[in-house]
Amino acid sequence: GYAKIDHHRSLRTGLPEVIYAAGKTPAQTAEIFSRMAATGVAVLATRATSETFEAVHTLTPEATYHPIARAITHGSALTTQGKIAVLSAGTSDLPVAEEAAVTAELFGVRVTRITDVGVAGVHRLLAHRDTLSNADAIIVCAGMEGALPSVVGGLVGVPVIAVPTSVGYGASFAGAAALLGMLNSCSPNVTVVNIDNGFGAAYTATLIAHAAHR
Amino acid sequence: GYAKIDHHRSLRTGLPEVIYAAGKTPAQTAEIFSRMAATGVAVLATRATSETFEAVHTLTPEATYHPIARAITHGSALTTQGKIAVLSAGTSDLPVAEEAAVTAELFGVRVTRITDVGVAGVHRLLAHRDTLSNADAIIVCAGMEGALPSVVGGLVGVPVIAVPTSVGYGASFAGAAALLGMLNSCSPNVTVVNIDNGFGAAYTATLIAHAAHR
Amino acid sequence: GYAKIDHHRSLRTGLPEVIYAAGKTPAQTAEIFSRMAATGVAVLATRATSETFEAVHTLTPEATYHPIARAITHGSALTTQGKIAVLSAGTSDLPVAEEAAVTAELFGVRVTRITDVGVAGVHRLLAHRDTLSNADAIIVCAGMEGALPSVVGGLVGVPVIAVPTSVGYGASFAGAAALLGMLNSCSPNVTVVNIDNGFGAAYTATLIAHAAHR
Amino acid sequence: GYAKIDHHRSLRTGLPEVIYAAGKTPAQTAEIFSRMAATGVAVLATRATSETFEAVHTLTPEATYHPIARAITHGSALTTQGKIAVLSAGTSDLPVAEEAAVTAELFGVRVTRITDVGVAGVHRLLAHRDTLSNADAIIVCAGMEGALPSVVGGLVGVPVIAVPTSVGYGASFAGAAALLGMLNSCSPNVTVVNIDNGFGAAYTATLIAHAAHR
Amino acid sequence: GYAKIDHHRSLRTGLPEVIYAAGKTPAQTAEIFSRMAATGVAVLATRATSETFEAVHTLTPEATYHPIARAITHGSALTTQGKIAVLSAGTSDLPVAEEAAVTAELFGVRVTRITDVGVAGVHRLLAHRDTLSNADAIIVCAGMEGALPSVVGGLVGVPVIAVPTSVGYGASFAGAAALLGMLNSCSPNVTVVNIDNGFGAAYTATLIAHAAHR
Amino acid sequence: GYAKIDHHRSLRTGLPEVIYAAGKTPAQTAEIFSRMAATGVAVLATRATSETFEAVHTLTPEATYHPIARAITHGSALTTQGKIAVLSAGTSDLPVAEEAAVTAELFGVRVTRITDVGVAGVHRLLAHRDTLSNADAIIVCAGMEGALPSVVGGLVGVPVIAVPTSVGYGASFAGAAALLGMLNSCSPNVTVVNIDNGFGAAYTATLIAHAAHR
Amino acid sequence: GYAKIDHHRSLRTGLPEVIYAAGKTPAQTAEIFSRMAATGVAVLATRATSETFEAVHTLTPEATYHPIARAITHGSALTTQGKIAVLSAGTSDLPVAEEAAVTAELFGVRVTRITDVGVAGVHRLLAHRDTLSNADAIIVCAGMEGALPSVVGGLVGVPVIAVPTSVGYGASFAGAAALLGMLNSCSPNVTVVNIDNGFGAAYTATLIAHAAHR
Amino acid sequence: GYAKIDHHRSLRTGLPEVIYAAGKTPAQTAEIFSRMAATGVAVLATRATSETFEAVHTLTPEATYHPIARAITHGSALTTQGKIAVLSAGTSDLPVAEEAAVTAELFGVRVTRITDVGVAGVHRLLAHRDTLSNADAIIVCAGMEGALPSVVGGLVGVPVIAVPTSVGYGASFAGAAALLGMLNSCSPNVTVVNIDNGFGAAYTATLIAHAAHR
Numbered sequence A, B, C, D, E, F, G, H: 001g002y003a004k005i006d007h008h009r010s011l012r013t014g015l016p017e018v019i020y021a022a023g024k025t026p027a028q029t030a031e032i033f034s035r036m037a038a039t040g041v042a043v044l045a046t047r048a049t050s051e052t053f054e055a056v057h058t059l060t061p062e063a064t065y066h067p068i069a070r071a072i073t074h075g076s077a078l079t080t081q082g083k084i085a086v087l088s089a090g091t092s093d094l095p096v097a098e099e100a101a102v103t104a105e106l107f108g109v110r111v112t113r114i115t116d117v118g119v120a121g122v123h124r125l126l127a128h129r130d131t132l133s134n135a136d137a138i139i140v141c142a143g144m145e146g147a148l149p150s151v152v153g154g155l156v157g158v159p160v161i162a163v164p165t166s167v168g169y170g171a172s173f174a175g176a177a178a179l180l181g182m183l184n185s186c187s188p189n190v191t192v193v194n195i196d197n198g199f200g201a202a203y204t205a206t207l208i209a210h211a212a213h214r
């Protein structure tokens, strides 16, 4: 077939390969999904439409759809170790934040969601200080000016993974403004992933949280 | 001569014309400066090197040099009305903040300077809440991710004029990252001027402060 | 729920929070709208389609739709103080200009609309000189080369808030050309907001006009 | 040698080839200049430093240096036909405007220079209406927001050739903002050349003026 | 109404105002079109869909639709003076070239169309040398690398107006590559208009051709 | 003074504040450095010229200069926990890699340096597989196409922090090409920091390594 | 007609002209296709929808549609000489890779396809080393970070033609990130074509392979 | 040491490794150069200043400096096979063209240099048609609009390797305009390398020419 599942990866990296459904037909995703489910590992498909879920569901009836995250999951991690916080600045950032949260949970990490804590009302964020201090890593999803990771980064002593989102209009340039803001963060504990890449942020946060509790 | 002083402007706009020294020789700046000083108005030259000041000083001995702001002033406004705050995120933003402060003072506004209150340590900013609440307008100078105006904007009910600075490196793209961040501010009371344009920010802040006390 | 209404904001800033409908389903907007209307404040939703209005109208029958502005309003400000002018360069800039005008009126400011006064026929603008001189602040909406705010700024002694619009094609790059032109304005009383952000311009203009008549 | 003078060009195009000195050593420019001067045509070298002029002067003692234009000329056109106006928005645009003016004069066109008529004081421009109406073509040099060509274009019925200049800072991006503004001009009689390309503007203006008086 | 027809323009500039239909509803365009047709001048609407034409046709039955050019015309110029050539590099550039040709014809200029003469087969262009030499001005429409104007410019002694088109994909960036190529043309008789702006090119070419035969 | 040392930071974040010398005079850096050294914490100044080191050395004789890293250090961490690998693709990436290595060592992490393992000779990298597998986190510094982090990321199960460097020319656009490549990495364990920001990469790598050995 | 078939081309260049269907109506493509098929040469249309194929099929029943490649072919090369490899990094790059493979096969080159060998699992690529060493030229199609050509280039001594694809999201900027990565390749045997231009890559690869076996 | 010479490369790729001197001190380059010269292979250092040559010359007295190409060579290829043409559009493109020519000659290819054949005088190019037809590959170096490769590509049936140069000003954006033009070439036999990368172009041209004569 067109897709060679990288079975070595989970040996090399400790986490299973994941299906990126955006570039595939529903049939292609469903077929790969069921092949992977058959091996017994936890399976994740990201950027999946409800149409894709229907195709997956036919071949793999126990699969679950997470509509806000646009993700399909099957099975679960063997153990759960560590905890992270997933923050979103505004309502429109929720799909990206949910992609991150669903990914981390499937990989075996406890997740606290904190929503609508944009920097224009900084008291809303400060109310969550305790939760932030107790996380092993923090994922911050924000569009527009992307300022939230810097403020969060200054409050804690753990890695902050910033996810710029494509939320905004005009000079947001589909997330580029938020991306640039995050790359220039004056908080040195901030690293950055691609625009809307909640999955990647969760992948790294999971590695950090697991290592902290090994 | 090459420069036509726009005497109409101060009639139309209430504030005198200002000399932008960057594109002029010291001799050109000095000659225009002394012609304007002779008319009795307060005179300001921005982006002036110490070499330019020497030329100005020879023709106009009472002129004053402000080295951090890189500005030359002469005379003063007839009255002082209203007060503004000028904030800077980091040490390197000071030249831009000082250009703003010197301009506003010459035009007849009281200025409170608040320095080194970047968003990576937000408690430093919150300590100045009272001063911020009492200003007629607030100028915020920040480079790198340019997040400070959004946080300030969420704390007050007055116009915040954001000045992106060219401070930073790499993906700051000489101030473009800060500029984009400020344009996408989620605080609706933020408007923006050109990168490093402390002068323009002070001009508008002065108009606002004067009108509020007329 | 997903949205935490920032009731502190109106205490801090004097103006109520506003609903940005673009990133929300009609049902979400309608629900937040009715919750806010119930508190008795004037309510505004921007970027609302007629479909969204129908959902809002069902829960809040007294709400009004402004189709050119794509805004929904309910109630009104307690008092009206000050006056602003809202200019648009061409017919296609009207939606942005109307978003600004409707916002300012709801917030309690008198608004004069001046349309189709682009710089290619500068005599059309000069005919409105008196109106311009009497405003507390001026909002100028223009796409393409975005030159109008500079010309207006040179005629008056009040703040000019420039709103670049996404009107144009080719090298207008969806408003980026107008935005850059406005940021580089040689009129020092010009500040700039995001492309198509009539709402933000009106917010700041309202603060200026109210302060001038307090 | 490294440079093949294109003698065909003046046959094909009616105007002699011109030396672009920026990419050449003083010795190279001087040698090409003297070879061309020997053929009897009018010779022009643009972007020439005073150091380059010294080398040229040694081989071609009758050559003239135009320091503001940074141009070297020798000889003159056989006849002078038509007239153009060369406008500059600010003092810093003069080098580009002078490159245009010196080029057109050498090619045989009468030139009226109009300086310091930026759009922030539009009455200064309107005072020159008669001169503008009588030109065969108009060259407009402006940096920053580059708004002047649109206003000029709306006043006249002749071609306006817009030259963006690299004057400005920050979001002027070395002339790119002015360039974009001019390309999006709402005056349909505006065409545009490269940033700082006074030479090219004069070349086309000369062709237009000559044709109008043939 | 929303649109103020600039009757002064045709007095100032010798050519009538033109309707840009892209930003207007069919009804708006039809109403302005019929108002202008009633004054007896030649009328042109550009960027008009067939749907817009139907609305225009209802109010102004004698109007003509030019489907490739996406233009609607009515009436004609009083006299025809001068001639231009309109070149297109490839088949996909035809809409832009036709917009230019239809505009110039309506304004009273004779037009020769030369199609499919891209630079990858330069002999096709050289075969048209005589036609090119006899034109008063040449319009060159090209997408992708936009190289054609430079080659044409080197063959003739008249102004070449380059129109970058949005034809291409990938790194053509919707015409930006062609635009940059044309602005950097090594042929000094090339000036440039906005991407896809056949209308503007024709406007200036008309002014040049008319002046050459006055 | 102009700089408010953020003593809270080390309480909040576990790591001391660091001096960014690029925007400061040698005297400013030296003064802040000695104030911080007096408090007994380990002190680091990044982007320090040898001239700055001389000023620091005068006030703080025990300070050490790291010329390739352009860093000044004083003291050391109380304990050393965990180990990281710092990779560089080519010789020119060494200054950035050394900034990272010196920072991590001062903060108390063991560092293995692996140099000159660019992807054009992938066998050089594969030879280091064991070292890579044993690190708690890996920092990868690369300019030009920035491909190394993706290859490394595919070999290991720990976080990879990618540092684009400004090494390259032409279309490297001073590190932007490498930055974009890293943001689009197909290895999900890659996060990214600003161009040339070895310091920030080391900060996050330190947090990860410390947490893994707590 | 609008399209002049360049019959000289195949004389000059040894390969027939090709139809780019993207900018043409199905009817236009079908008509040109049948005219070319009538001359007896192998015919290729790229970027053809199934709708276009239907139109072609009606006029030229023996034409074949390649749905993944979106290409239509007719006939075949007289002889087949040389062999190339066409690599794709991921499943979504297949349409571009197939456009390249179909083109080269029609032109008379043997093609080995190697799919799903992205750099995040470099062992998958190394398994194909023998095939790579035996090719006359290698085409590498990759989106996202575009790192694969550099790794391939370091393994072989033949030209590698890199095709960036528009696969990716966010900061991939529709293929621009991959394009920049490939242009900055540290493997000196890599040259680059436009984003998604599988056709152009195959054209050059064919010339190389044919010459190597002449 | 810091640099690991990749001796495998010449086994894998048939051509020796090359020293890129731009990122190295003269001493570093000299040391690597002499180490490589000692192994008996032909040695090349690119981007070498005369200061670097002095250091190289001290350790390797038989090394030769090519000042226009800014290259240092030592030894020669064992055999010379095939021939290429190296074209440059203008005088300022010579350093890049010479880097290409010197590289190919050292690698064992015959080189014909053709200079000053820019597209503004296309007859100059057509005069060289025979030479072009006889080359195994053609390298074309051009700045500004970068149109030359398209015209050359249309004249021949061999691979054309386009090298954009950083020659130009303003909207040439240091070679980006030429690069984009070349990537969008309508001649399908054109592939592209990085701005100013004469070395890379010669590397690939050498591989093609050698294979054609094996």
Ligand SMILES: Nc1ncnc2c1ncn2[C@@H]1O[C@H](COP(=O)(O)O)[C@@H](O)[C@H]1O
Pocket (backbone or CB within 6 Å): A090, A091, A092, B186, B187, B188, C003, C017, C018, C019, C020, C021, C046, C047, C197, C199, C200
């Ligand atoms: N048209 C608009 N453009 C920019 N910001 C807006 C707009 N409308 C509302 N807002 C802002 O968006 C905030 C609400 O965002 P949200 O919580 O996502 O509904 C408000 O506080 C406003 O400041």
Ligand SMILES: Nc1ncnc2c1ncn2[C@@H]1O[C@H](COP(=O)(O)O)[C@@H](O)[C@H]1O
Pocket (backbone or CB within 6 Å): D003, D017, D018, D019, D020, D021, D046, D047, D197, D199, D200, E186, E187, E188, H090, H091, H092
């Ligand atoms: N300032 C200038 N800007 C753009 N092009 C120029 C300039 N001066 C001369 N040229 C053009 O450069 C060509 C000569 O280039 P070169 O052969 O490199 O000296 C002339 O034919 C002119 O068309």
Ligand SMILES: Nc1ncnc2c1ncn2[C@@H]1O[C@H](COP(=O)(O)O)[C@@H](O)[C@H]1O
Pocket (backbone or CB within 6 Å): A186, A187, A188, B090, B091, B092, F003, F017, F018, F019, F020, F021, F046, F047, F197, F198, F199, F200
């Ligand atoms: N090389 C560096 N790159 C980015 N940030 C740095 C660097 N060195 C120090 N910093 C940060 O800069 C802050 C100090 O900035 P400042 O107050 O301007 O001295 C520290 O808290 C660090 O987080």
Ligand SMILES: Nc1ncnc2c1ncn2[C@@H]1O[C@H](COP(=O)(O)O)[C@@H](O)[C@H]1O
Pocket (backbone or CB within 6 Å): F090, F091, F092, G186, G187, G188, H003, H017, H018, H019, H020, H021, H046, H047, H197, H199, H200
């Ligand atoms: N002028 C050049 N442009 C691009 N790459 C070059 C150049 N000169 C040498 N190289 C490449 O740089 C590699 C050596 O890089 P380094 O190890 O940093 O010396 C060689 O293998 C060449 O492929």
Ligand SMILES: [Mg+2]
Pocket (backbone or CB within 6 Å): A090, A091, A116, C003, C004
């Ligand atoms: Mg909210």
Ligand SMILES: [Mg+2]
Pocket (backbone or CB within 6 Å): B090, B091, B116, F003, F004
């Ligand atoms: Mg600080």
Ligand SMILES: [Mg+2]
Pocket (backbone or CB within 6 Å): C089, C090, C091, C116, C118, E003, E004
């Ligand atoms: Mg109008």
Ligand SMILES: [Mg+2]
Pocket (backbone or CB within 6 Å): B003, B004, D090, D091, D116, D118
């Ligand atoms: Mg002036």
Ligand SMILES: [Mg+2]
Pocket (backbone or CB within 6 Å): E090, E091, E116, E118, G003, G004
């Ligand atoms: Mg064709």
Ligand SMILES: [Mg+2]
Pocket (backbone or CB within 6 Å): F090, F091, F116, F118, H003, H004
């Ligand atoms: Mg190396």
Ligand SMILES: [Mg+2]
Pocket (backbone or CB within 6 Å): A003, A004, G089, G090, G091, G116, G118
């Ligand atoms: Mg795969």
Ligand SMILES: [Mg+2]
Pocket (backbone or CB within 6 Å): D003, D004, H090, H091, H116, H118
């Ligand atoms: Mg030349």
